Amino acid sequence: MKVAVGGPLKLAFRPWVEGIEYVPAEGPAILASNHLSFSDSFFLPAVLDRKVTFIAKAEYFTTPGVKGRMTAAFFKGVGQLPVDRSGARGAGQAAIQSGLDVLERGELFGIYPEGTRSPDGRLYRGKPGGLARVALASGAPVIPVAMIDTEKIQPPGKVVPKLMRPGIRIGKPLDFSRYQGMEHDRFVLRALTDEVMYEIMTLSGQEYVDIYATAAKRQLADAAKAEKQAQKQAGQARKEKEAEEATEREAGGQEADKAAGTERSGS
Missing domain, CATH: 3.40.1130.10 (Glycerol-3-phosphate (1)-acyltransferase)
Known part of the structure; x- marks a missing residue:
C-alpha cells in the first residue's frame, strides 16, 4: 500500500x-x-x-x-x-x-x-x-x-x-x-x-x-458565531428601521391627503 x-x-x-x-x-x-x-x-x-x-x-x-x-x-x-x-x-x-x-x-x-x-x-x-x-x-x-x-x-x-x-x-x-x-x-x-x-x-x-491549537479553534469558532449573531442582529435592526420608515412615509402620505382634502373643501 x-x-x-x-x-x-x-x-x-x-x-x-x-x-x-x-x-x-x-x-x-x-x-x-x-x-x-x-x-x-x-x-x-x-x-x-x-x-x-x-x-x-x-x-x-x-x-x-x-x-x-x-x-x-x-x-x-x-x-x-x-x-x-x-x-x-x-x-x-x-x-x-x-x-x-x-x-x-x-x-x-x-x-x-x-x-x-x-x-x-x-x-x-x-x-x-x-x-x-x-x-x-x-x-x-x-x-x-x-x-x-x-x-x-x-x-x-x-x-x-x-x-x-x-x-x-x-x-x-x-x-x-x-x-x-x-x-x-x-x-x-x-x-x-x-x-x-x-x-x-x-x-x-x-x-x-x-496557546494550544484546540483553544485557538474554539476562539475562532466563538468569533465566527459572534460575528454571525451580530450580522443577524444588524439585519433585524435594518428591517425594523425600514419598516419604521415605511410607516412614517405612509403616515406622512395620509396627512398630505387629508390636508389636500381640507384645502379642496375650503375652496
Whole structure:
C-alpha cells in the first residue's frame, strides 16, 4: 500500500525534501511534525524508504458500509493506527502505548505535538502528554519535521487537493537521555516539548503562538458565531428601521391627503 499510495503522490505533487539523511536507516525514532493538513500523514511517509506509523481517529476504521471499509483499509495500508478518543485520559494513554509498541518493534513513529491541525497556518504550543512521555519511556531519538505549504494543497474542509509542490524539512535528531526516568515531572515534559517545538518553528519558519491549537479553534469558532449573531442582529435592526420608515412615509402620505382634502373643501 505504501508503494501504491506513495508513488502516485510523489509523481503528482513532486514534494521536495531536505534533511532526509537525519532519518535513520534502521532502529526506532520519533518523527515530531507540525500539522497543517490532513495530507501530512501521507506526504511524509511518501518521501521516506521506511514505514512511518501515525495515530488516527478510531472513526476512520469503524465507519459502516463499503466506503467505511475502503477508508479503513486505506488507513491501515498507509500505516495508521486507530485510537478511540472518546475519553480524553484513556485516549492519551492508548496513544502513548501505541507509540511505544511501534518503537519497540524498531520502527518509526509519527506524532503531531500540537494535537490537531493548525487552524490558520501558524505553529501552536505542543502538548506534553504524548510526545514527551513516549520519548522518555522509549529512549528513542526525536526528529523534528516541518511540513511546508501542505495547508495550501488541502485546506480544512476541501476534498479535492490542489496540485502544487509541498515541502518537507527534517532536522537533526534530538537526544533527551538527560531526562531519563523523569517522565512524571511535568516541568521536564514541558521543557522537552518546548525544545522540540522550537526546532519545528526554526525549520518551518512559522509564526509561533503560545496557546494550544484546540483553544485557538474554539476562539475562532466563538468569533465566527459572534460575528454571525451580530450580522443577524444588524439585519433585524435594518428591517425594523425600514419598516419604521415605511410607516412614517405612509403616515406622512395620509396627512398630505387629508390636508389636500381640507384645502379642496375650503375652496
